[in-house]
Structures are given as C-alpha cells and as structure tokens.
Amino acid sequence: MTTLALDIKDLVKDYGSTRAVDHVSLELRAGEVLGFLGPNGAGKSTTLRLALGLLRPTSGTIAVLGHPAGSDEARAKVAYVAGDVSLWPQLTGADTLTLLAALHGDSDAAYTAQLIERFELDPRKRMRAYSKGNRQKVALIGAFATRAEVLLLDEPTSGLDPLMDRVFRECVGEARERGQAILLSSHMLSEVEHLCSRVAMIRSGQLFTVADVAQLRTRVGVEFDVTGDADGLDAIEGVTHVESLPDGARVRVVGPPGAFFAALATRNVTAVHGRESSLEEIFLSFYDESNVS
Amino acid sequence: MTRAELGSLYDRSLFEQRRGIVGWVSGIAFFCLVMLAMYPTIHANTSFSKLIDAYPEALRKLFDISDYTTGPGYLRTEVFSFMAPLLVTIYAILQGSDLLAGEEERRTIDLLLANPISRRRVVLEKWLALATGVIVLSLVLELLLGLAGPLFELHLGWRQLSAAVLGTALFALFGGTFALAWGAATGARGAARGVSAAVVIAMYLLSALAQLVAALKSFEWASLWYHALGGDPLTTGFHYGHLGVLVVFIGALLAAAVRLFERRDLTA
Numbered sequence: 001m002t003t004l005a006l007d008i009k010d011l012v013k014d015y016g017s018t019r020a021v022d023h024v025s026l027e028l029r030a031g032e033v034l035g036f037l038g039p040n041g042a043g044k045s046t047t048l049r050l051a052l053g054l055l056r057p058t059s060g061t062i063a064v065l066g067h068p069a070g071s072d073e074a075r076a077k078v079a080y081v082a083g084d085v086s087l088w089p090q091l092t093g094a095d096t097l098t099l100l101a102a103l104h105g106d107s108d109a110a111y112t113a114q115l116i117e118r119f120e121l122d123p124r125k126r127m128r129a130y131s132k133g134n135r136q137k138v139a140l141i142g143a144f145a146t147r148a149e150v151l152l153l154d155e156p157t158s159g160l161d162p163l164m165d166r167v168f169r170e171c172v173g174e175a176r177e178r179g180q181a182i183l184l185s186s187h188m189l190s191e192v193e194h195l196c197s198r199v200a201m202i203r204s205g206q207l208f209t210v211a212d213v214a215q216l217r218t219r220v221g222v223e224f225d226v227t228g229d230a231d232g233l234d235a236i237e238g239v240t241h242v243e244s245l246p247d248g249a250r251v252r253v254v255g256p257p258g259a260f261f262a263a264l265a266t267r268n269v270t271a272v273h274g275r276e277s278s279l280e281e282i283f284l285s286f287y288d289e290s291n292v293s
Numbered sequence: 294m295t296r297a298e299l300g301s302l303y304d305r306s307l308f309e310q311r312r313g314i315v316g317w318v319s320g321i322a323f324f325c326l327v328m329l330a331m332y333p334t335i336h337a338n339t340s341f342s343k344l345i346d347a348y349p350e351a352l353r354k355l356f357d358i359s360d361y362t363t364g365p366g367y368l369r370t371e372v373f374s375f376m377a378p379l380l381v382t383i384y385a386i387l388q389g390s391d392l393l394a395g396e397e398e399r400r401t402i403d404l405l406l407a408n409p410i411s412r413r414r415v416v417l418e419k420w421l422a423l424a425t426g427v428i429v430l431s432l433v434l435e436l437l438l439g440l441a442g443p444l445f446e447l448h449l450g451w452r453q454l455s456a457a458v459l460g461t462a463l464f465a466l467f468g469g470t471f472a473l474a475w476g477a478a479t480g481a482r483g484a485a486r487g488v489s490a491a492v493v494i495a496m497y498l499l500s501a502l503a504q505l506v507a508a509l510k511s512f513e514w515a516s517l518w519y520h521a522l523g524g525d526p527l528t529t530g531f532h533y534g535h536l537g538v539l540v541v542f543i544g545a546l547l548a549a550a551v552r553l554f555e556r557r558d559l560t561a
Contacts, residue, residue, distance in 0.1 A: 052407050054559045072409050080407035086400035090309050099305055103408035139404065152407075 003066045005030050005150045005181030006051060011060035013046055013205075020046045022205035023060070028150070028181050033172060035192035035199035035213075036185040037283055043205040044185040045083070048154045051183075052080055064150055079104065079148035083155030083185075084132070085139040093123035093130070093138050100142035112145040118167050132159035144171045151175060151182045157191060169195060193279040201286055209286050213279065220282045221254035228269035236263045302405070302415060306392060306422035314426055317384045318433050324380065325437045328371050329445040336362055336446055354504035364447040365527040368438065368457075373522055375497075378461045381430050382493055385469025388426055390485035392419040393554065394476030402559055412555045416477060420547055423469045431462035449527070456526035463539040464521035468493045470543050474550035480560070493518075517542060 006028035013021040021043045028034050038044050049055045051062050053070020062069035065077050087096050097116075101107035116123055119137040127135065136159040143151055157165050172195050175182060186192050192199055193213065200210040209216070221240060226233070230249035234242040237259040241252040248269075253260050264272060277285075335341050345353065345361045353359065357374035360366025393416065396402045405415065435458040442449055472489040476482060500518040503509040513519045520535040 049403075049559075052403075054403060054406060056556075056558055072411055075407065076409035078407060080404065082400075082403055084400075085404075087404065088305070088309070088401055089399075091305070100404070100408070102301060103405070103410055105409060142404075 002030055004028060004063070005032070005065060006183060007061075007063040007066075008047070008051070009061045011047065011050060011062060012058045013043075013050060013055060014058045020205050021050065021057075024202070024205070024207045025060075026200055026207060026210065028183050030149070030181050031176060031179045032198065033176055033182045033184060033196045035196035036183055036202065037187065037189065037192060037199055038185075038202035039187060042202045044202060045154050046205075047202070048080070048152050048183070048185055051152055052078065076104075076106070077149045078152060079143035079146045079150075080152045081136075081139045081143045081154065081156045083158050085135045085159075087127045087130075087135055087138060089128040090126065092126050093121055093134070096127065096138055097123065097142055097145070101145065104142075104146045104148070106147045107142075107145045108147060109145075112141060115141040115144055115171070118170075119164060133161065133164065136160055137164065140168060140171070144175060147178075149180055151180055152185075153182060154185045155187070156184070157186075157188070165191070189278070189280040189283055199279070201283060203287060216279075216282045216286075217276055219254070220277045220285050221252045222257065223275050223277060224251045224253060224260075225249075225271075225273045225275075226251055226264065226269055227271040229267040230269075233260075233263070236260050302410065302418040303421050306419055307425060310388060310422065310426055313384075313388070314429055317380070317426075317430055321377070321380055321430055321433055322437055324376065325372065325434065326441065328368075329438070329441055329447060331371075332364070332367055332445050332447045335367060336364075338362075351505050355501050357501075357504075364442070364449055365453065367447070368449065369525065369527045372438070373457050373461065373527060377434055378464055378518070378522065379497075381427060381434070381461055381465035382468040383490075384430060385423060385427050385465040386472045386486055386489045386493070388423050389469035389472030390476050390482050390489065392423060392473055392476070393550075394480050394482035394485050397476070397480040397559060398482050406559065413551050416473070416547070416551045416554050420470065420473060420550070423473060424466060427462050427466050427469060431458050431465075434458050434461065450530075452530050453527050456529075456531040457522065459531070459536060460521035460526055460539075463536060463543065464493075464517060467517055467521075467539055467543050467546070470546040470550070474546045474553065477550040477554035478557070480557070 004027050006026070008024055008026040011021050011024045012019065024047060036044050046055065050057055051064065051069050053075065064074035067073035067077070091099065097112055101109070101112065119141060121134060121137045121141065130138070136156065140156060157168050160168060172182060184192060184195060196213065198210065198212050199216070201208055225245065225248065227248040233239055233249060233251050238253045238255045238257060239251055239260060240254050243250040342362050345358055348358065356370060358370045361370055396405065406412065435454060439449065439451055439454050468489055471492060472485045475485040475488055479485070496516040496518045499509065499516040500513060500523055503513040503519070513523065517539055520538045524532040524535055526532065
C-alpha cells in the first residue's frame with residue numbers, strides 16, 4: 001500500500017467556543033490534484049495551516065507521507081503558497097527565491113530560472129515594490145521549484161491575471177506529471193474544474209462531500225433544453241427538474257437517460273441540446289442540499 | 294554580506310538589521326566621542342570636584358557620581374551609570390521584539406515555517422542575530438572608549454573597561470531576550486516592547502533607589518542591572534558571580550522562548 005501524501009483523520013480545531021474545523025477526514029493521494037472547495041471562512045485555510053503544523057489540532061491527526069504534520073520530516077516534503085502572500089519587504093524577488101531555496105534545501109535552480117521567465121517576473125525589484133500578483137508569483141515559483149512531494153496551495157491565483165493563471169495551470173500539470181500531490185484550496189470553481197480530478201467540499205468547518213468530479217456530475221445529472229412538445233416530462237424516470245421555456249422546457253436528468261430519450265422519440269420535438277453541469281452548479285446544488293440537511 | 298550570500302535565517306536577520314546597526318553604531322560612537330571630548334575640561338578643573346561634593350548625597354548616589362574628575366569615575370557617571378546600557382538595551386529590545394513577533398505580525402512567519410526548519414532553530418538563529426548586533430555595539434563602545442580615551446587624557450585599564458562593557462552587553466541581551474521570549478509567547482510586538490521596557494526600567498530604578506532607600510538595599514540582588522554594573526566594574530573589574538546571574542537569566546529566557554514558540558498556534 002502506498003503512503004498517502006496527506007492523511008487527515010477526524011481533525012478538530014477549536015478557537016475558544018468556535019469550532020473552525022469539525023471532524024474533517026481527508027486523503028490526498030500521491031500524484032493527485034485535489035480541489036478543496038468552500039466559501040470564505042469555511043475552514044479551508046485553517047485545515048491547510050494545521051497540515052503545515054502552524055496550528056496545533058484540538059484533536060485528530062494529520063500525517064504528511066506518514067510523518068506527523070509540523071515535524072521536520074513532514075515539512076521537508078511540503079511546499080506552501082498562501083492566498084495573500086506576505087514576503088520580506090527588504091528582499092528582492094531573487095533574494096527571496098534564494099532564501100526559500102536555501103531554507104527548503106531541495107530546489108531546482110534551472111527550473112526556477114525557467115519559471116521566472118514563464119511568469120514574467122522581474123526578480124530585481126524589492127518585495128515592497130511588488131504588486132500582490134507579483135508577490136504571488138514569487139511564492140508560486142518558490143513552491144513549484146522545490147521537489148516537495150506535497151504542494152499545499154491556498155487560493156494561490158487570487159492576484160494573478162488570466163495569462164499568468166494559464167501559466168499556473170501548466171505548472172500544476174507539470175507537478176502532477178512529476179508525481180507531486182497537490183491540495184488546491186479555492187473558491188474559484190472554474191480553476192478547480194480544470195485542474196482537479198477529485199474535489200472536497202467544506203462548509204462551516206465540516207466536510208460534506210469528497211468525490212470525483214465525474215461522479216459528482218453523474219450525481220447532479222445533465223441538463224437538456226427541449227424544443228417542442230414538453231408536457232408531462234416530469235413524470236419520466238430520471239427527470240428531477242423541469243423548467244418551462246417559451247418554446248419547450250429545460251429538463252434535468254439524473255442517471256441513465258434511456259427512458260428520457262425513449263419518451264422524446266414519441267413526441268413532436270424539434271431540437272434537444274444537452275449540457276453537463278458546471279462545477280459551480282454542482283457545488284451550489286450540494287451546498288444547498290447540505291444547508292437543508 | 295552580499296545579497297547573494299543570504300543562505301540562512303541568521304544571515305537574513307542580520308541583513309535586515311544592517312542599516313539599523315549602522316545607525317546605532319553611529320549614535321553610540323557620537324555619544325562616546327562627545328563624552329570623551331568633555332573630559333579634559335572636567336579633569337583639569339578642580340572646581341568640578343567641589344561642585345559635585347556640594348550636591349546632595351541622595352543625588353550623587355542616585356546618579357552614581359563619585360570621583361567625577363578621575364577617568365573611571367567620570368565614565369561611570371556619564372557613560373555606564375545610565376546612557377550606554379540604556380542605548381544598547383533599547384536597541385536589543387527593539388530587535389528582540391521584532392525578530393519573531395514582527396515576523397508574525399507581517400505574516401512572513403508562515404512561509405518561513407512551511408520549510409523544513411524547526412521552530413527551535415528559528416528562535417535560536419534569531420537570537421544569534423540579536424546577540425551579534427549587541428556584540429557589535431558593545432565592541433564599538435569598548436574600542437572607542439579604550440582607543441580614543443587616551444587622546445582625551447582618559448586612561449582606563451582594558452580589563453576594567455571590558456568588565457563594564459560586558460556587564461552592559463549582558464544586560465542589553467537580557468532585555469532583548471526578554472522581548473524575544475515575550476514575542477515568541479504572544480506574537481504581539483508592541484506588547485513585547487512595552488513589557489520589556491517596563492522590566493528594564495524597574496530593574497534600573499530598583500538598583501538606583503537601593504542606594505538611597507535602606508529598605509530597598511536588601512532587594513538589590515533582584516535587579517539584573519545591579520548584577521551587570523552594580524559592583525563598579527570600571528574600578529574593580531570582573532565580578533564573575535554577578536555576570537553568571539545574567540548568563541543564567543538569559544539562558545532561561547531563551548529556553549522559555551523556544552518552548553513557548555514550539556507550543557503555540559501561529560495565527561494568520
């Protein structure tokens with residue numbers, strides 16, 4: 001059995017009477033990019049900070065490749081990028097990257113130089129002169145240049161423009177190909193959708209879903225716009241939702257669509273357009289569901 | 294140090310302090326030179342002795358004024374009774390409070406501790422940077438007074454001067470280590486500065502007032518200022534017992550800083 005990149009078991013973190021993380025269990029496999037989704041204040045950053053050992057859990061355990069979170073062995077295998085990056089204001093970009101490489105001790109200098117070029121970073125400027133996006137780039141370059149087996153990225157693209165966002169996605173792909181595992185915390189669903197095969201969703205400190213994106217899509221179903229005779233579609237097996245449109249209806253079908261297509265074949269239907277749910281819709285659907293429960 | 298040589302936390306901490314150290318070295322050097330330059334006038338003028346003798350005894354004790362027209366007496370009063378220890382200690386408290394708590398307030402501690410560098414090593418390397426700064430300022434004090442003193446007719450034994458400078462350095466390092474430990478325990482830079490300053494001032498006052506108030510004399514030992522400079526090192530040289538007390542306190546504070554920092558939640 002291969003060791004999990006990150007193994008979180010029944011994690012609880014209390015701040016006084018406030019429970020920030022509530023019995024969270026989560027596994028990150030080697031070479032996997034796991035999306036960690038949730039609104040602001042849901043407990044994403046706290047979970048990541050617990051995994052780094054910056055915070056001590058109230059109860060539960062976290063292991064990084066078998067080593068307790070916060071131990072030297074665990075941190076040797078981790079690289080981290082925070083959402084709102086703070087770096088040493090007196091140092092230049094190049095100084096900061098030199099320092100980060102020296103501190104981590106396992107960094108690829110040639111890849112660093114390549115990343116500086118790809119992220120179009122001017123490393124000669126001091127940190128205090130950098131914009132938020134440029135500080136973000138320095139932290140990302142520092143993290144991707146390490147050979148850390150686990151990357152913990154907390155809202156890592158919040159200051160990047162769309163072009164740099166694309167470079168970031170390429171880097172995530174390259175890291176995955178090298179076998180690095182990535183926990184990508186985000187509230188930008190499109191980002192997670194493009195990069196992650198699995199997602200974990202958290203709300204009010206509680207993890208309410210961990211699943212493959214494809215599996216989630218199946219659970220939420222496919223949406224069809226039906227033009228023509230759409231009366232009584234809600235009675236068909238698999239149809240969960242029908243919304244009237246001026247020339248037909250919008251129908252959501254969950255599970256095998258055979259019965260739905262068989263019913264359409266017997267009607268006067270002129271067009272059918274199918275559309276897979278976006279992760280955003282999936283997220284909202286699960287979020288509403290968990291709010292109700 | 295060039296920027297390319299930034300290889301460790303210690304290097305970076307020193308690199309960030311470099312301008313501060315240059316400023317403090319200049320300030321202390323200027324202060325010492327002014328004090329030295331005034332000495333020939335005082336030394337040659339016997340009426341100063343009469344003037345000092347005419348001061349109320351309480352005032353003389355409070356400001357440690359005796360033998361004012363001799364080299365050691367003059368330096369004790371003008372340099373080591375208050376100003377030099379105070380300057381080096383202020384530097385140490387400012388640095389000590391900033392090294393951990395400042396890093397935490399600026400939120401750069403996250404990225405630092407995400408690396409395979411233990412909290413213990415962070416505290417120790419930061420403390421070494423603090424100690425280096427204190428040593429640099431103390432060496433300036435020692436060399437300037439020892440080398441430039443004779444140019445102003447002020448002759449001191451190196452051993453006695455070294456004893457006074459070491460007392461000053463250890464007291465400053467105590468103040469700085471206290472600020473570092475408070476910052477390690479709380480992450481609050483302002484509070485680390487305030488509390489450390491209060492402790493240092495209380496110790497100075499206890500030591501100074503013990504010369505005036507008989508009831509306080511028996512509590513003098515509780516002041517580290519007394520252990521640093523109370524034995525008149527400029528005349529009598531090293532008092533290893535007293536200096537040892539300072540070393541023990543500094544060691545204990547450093548151990549506490551490591552322990553407290555290792556156990557704490559570092560909040561964003």
